[in-house]
Amino acid sequence: GAGVSQSPSNKVTEKGKDVELRCDPISGHTALYWYRQRLGQGLEFLIYFQGNSAPDKSGLPSDRFSAERTGESVSTLTIQRTQQEDSAVYLCASSLAAGGGPDTQYFGPGTRLTVL
């Protein structure tokens, strides 16, 4: 079956511009996660959505970052007024459910964002 897809695969933007990144989760997965991966670093949690519950935004680094998800489908991560330190790979993952179980998160290929 289809995995998690993300678009665009690469995005180059100028400092100060807004960018929008898209994630299509695996069909039927109620949980969706966004992570940031800076060069040489591990994955930094940003936000997750679980069904119709309020999202957990505790990982968003500033108010320039926001994300939306419509139901259990597509999610968009928006970065406003981009800064050079926003340059990173943004990874999306989905799982059957969030909560305390050992559900596996399935990752998309990521969007590589470069802010000039």
Added chain:
Amino acid sequence: AQSVTQLGSHVSVSEGALVLLRCNYSSSVPPYLFWYVQYPNQGLQLLLKYTTGATLVKGINGFEAEFKKSETSFHLTKPSAHMSDAAEYFCAVKGRTGSNYKLTFGKGTLLTVNP
């Protein structure tokens, strides 16, 4: 809050040699532990995970990991390295933070395999 420490940001082995990638964690009980692999310009792929029961977990591509509660470790091994194993490996722990459950990743270990 949980945390993961991967000892060694870069490990280099010869083809055919033993691969050992170290991971130590701290977490509330019970921990769920994962190893993911990331090939260049790709997303993360699950290698294996520990949930409950048998402490030796077998994964894909000949990898396995042993959960040792007394040592809070979950080291990844493979008896004989192959060139195709060259990638970055991430250990992760799932635990509770407040009212939510989070997957916390280590900083990763880059494995190179020399011919």
